[in-house]
Amino acid sequence: MAEHVHVRVRRGVAVTDDGALVERYACRCGESWTKTYQVEGPAPE
Numbered sequence: 001m002a003e004h005v006h007v008r009v010r011r012g013v014a015v016t017d018d019g020a021l022v023e024r025y026a027c028r029c030g031e032s033w034t035k036t037y038q039v040e041g042p043a044p045e
């Protein structure tokens, strides 16, 4: 098979207890990824 170019489709978004935003992506071939964003910047202490 020729090299497959993944197509990342966003499957959903979740928010963790830490307040981070987690986006889930998946390709039709079954490969999946997650991307985490820190919504609230590093808390100054």
Ligand SMILES: [Zn+2]
Binding pocket: 004, 005, 006, 007, 027, 028, 029, 030, 031
């Ligand atoms: Zn793929």
